[in-house]
Amino acid sequence: MDPSLLPVSLSFGIFLLCCWFYLSRNRRRVPLPPGPRGFPLVGSLWNAPVEYPWVTYAQWTATYGDVLYLDIPGNPTVVINSAQAAVNLLEKRSGNYSDRPDFTMIQLAGWDFNLGFMRYSEQWRMHRRMFHQYFQLRAVPEYYPAQMKATSVLLQQIYSGSVIMKTVYGYDVNADDDKFVELADRAQESASEGWFPGASFLGLADTWRKDILSVVLSTILVFLLHPEIQTKVQAELDAVVGYTRLPNFEDRLQLPYIEAILLEALRWNPVLPLGVAHRSLKDDVYRGYYIPADYLESPHLDAQCRAILHDERDYPNPMVFDPDRFMPGDGKQLQPNPTAAFGFRRRCDMSWPLFRAWIAIASMASTLSFSKAVDSEGSVIEPSATFTDGLLSFPAPFKCTIKARSAEAQAVINSGGL
Numbered sequence: 001m002d003p004s005l006l007p008v009s010l011s012f013g014i015f016l017l018c019c020w021f022y023l024s025r026n027r028r029r030v031p032l033p034p035g036p037r038g039f040p041l042v043g044s045l046w047n048a049p050v051e052y053p054w055v056t057y058a059q060w061t062a063t064y065g066d067v068l069y070l071d072i073p074g075n076p077t078v079v080i081n082s083a084q085a086a087v088n089l090l091e092k093r094s095g096n097y098s099d100r101p102d103f104t105m106i107q108l109a110g111w112d113f114n115l116g117f118m119r120y121s122e123q124w125r126m127h128r129r130m131f132h133q134y135f136q137l138r139a140v141p142e143y144y145p146a147q148m149k150a151t152s153v154l155l156q157q158i159y160s161g162s163v164i165m166k167t168v169y170g171y172d173v174n175a176d177d178d179k180f181v182e183l184a185d186r187a188q189e190s191a192s193e194g195w196f197p198g199a200s201f202l203g204l205a206d207t208w209r210k211d212i213l214s215v216v217l218s219t220i221l222v223f224l225l226h227p228e229i230q231t232k233v234q235a236e237l238d239a240v241v242g243y244t245r246l247p248n249f250e251d252r253l254q255l256p257y258i259e260a261i262l263l264e265a266l267r268w269n270p271v272l273p274l275g276v277a278h279r280s281l282k283d284d285v286y287r288g289y290y291i292p293a294d295y296l297e298s299p300h301l302d303a304q305c306r307a308i309l310h311d312e313r314d315y316p317n318p319m320v321f322d323p324d325r326f327m328p329g330d331g332k333q334l335q336p337n338p339t340a341a342f343g344f345r346r347r348c349d350m351s352w353p354l355f356r357a358w359i360a361i362a363s364m365a366s367t368l369s370f371s372k373a374v375d376s377e378g379s380v381i382e383p384s385a386t387f388t389d390g391l392l393s394f395p396a397p398f399k400c401t402i403k404a405r406s407a408e409a410q411a412v413i414n415s416g417g418l
Helices: 002-026 052-062 083-091 104-108 122-135 137-160 178-194 210-225 225-238 251-255 254-268 305-309 351-367 406-413
Strands: 067-070 077-080 164-167 285-287 290-292 369-371 399-404
Touching: 052 067, 052 305, 077 083, 083 285, 137 351, 137 406, 210 225, 210 254, 210 351, 210 369, 210 399, 225 254, 225 351, 225 369, 251 254, 251 351, 254 305, 254 351, 351 369, 351 406, 399 406
Parallel strands: none
Antiparallel strands: 067 077, 164 399, 285 290, 369 399
16 A cells, blocks of 8 residues: 555544444434434534523423433533423432533642532542531521621622722722622633633632622612612511611521522522533433433533523513512412522532522612612613623623612611621
């Protein structure tokens, strides 16, 4: 053989081998879940959405159903788009689906010790036991004083800045070393980075403080878009808490509307719209479809949270922010609690984020008033109900006016809530 033809022959042989592997894999007796058509070598790569993927995945439900498959080279993906399928796989079969894939960027950033990203192993079980020993629901009250103190500091920092604040994942106050602004700016940077593209992720993983920040900013945005909601929650706070102190956790059962706002904020804009990836430990069959081991490597398996929390069958008019979904009433059937925002079963823990976000929202609504900002010509600046693209979802930057509700509220802020 002419030596010059050797590279061509090798390339052609590799191509034929790849074609054989692709075709033989798709001739299995039990088919993979339906999904966009794939092609040899590249699979479904050209069909994979790049921007706001959760929107495309939700739209594909009408075509492929609530469990679909993407043949992405190096990252074959099963996407779950309904609560029923998520519960059936991630909860009822949690022994098979509690593993995580290897997140290369997480490992490079030194975050592989994090319980949320750790592989399902004896080490993970040990860490989980230790976590629940110190942070189980019964232990939460021990940390109330620290959370109350942090909230009072937050209020002082917000109020100490300019009256009109540019909200860019935080508050643009005057103090150069404001820690909340620094935290918020870093969270913005983390959220804007792509999950897979480059090493810029390396130095940013340790800045994630996603839970409180996204929920609080979503709530402030709602107060601007729907001032009647702010008025209603402040009336509830005034009746229960009064004007001379901050809310505390003992007030929680008497403040159902704040609870409803918190749950609706989690549903309306889940912090992790695609969830966090799960991986199957062994081959499985679900609804007649084959799920191979190691295939559930998608960042959407836990479990396309936004599609689940915007499912019209469970949440009519899902794009509308409506806290009454979770308010009890005579003969009223409540809509499902948005637990999908925090994962499923063995990978689920929603107590801590809920407690921390609740006290932050209650304290801000009790003492501060949020309204639309006005430009230099006196025109109202309308905020937009849009959210960032990326692994984490935050409200897009918006401006607002923040004032103390009254002289009594200002005194409470200045005194640290005492």
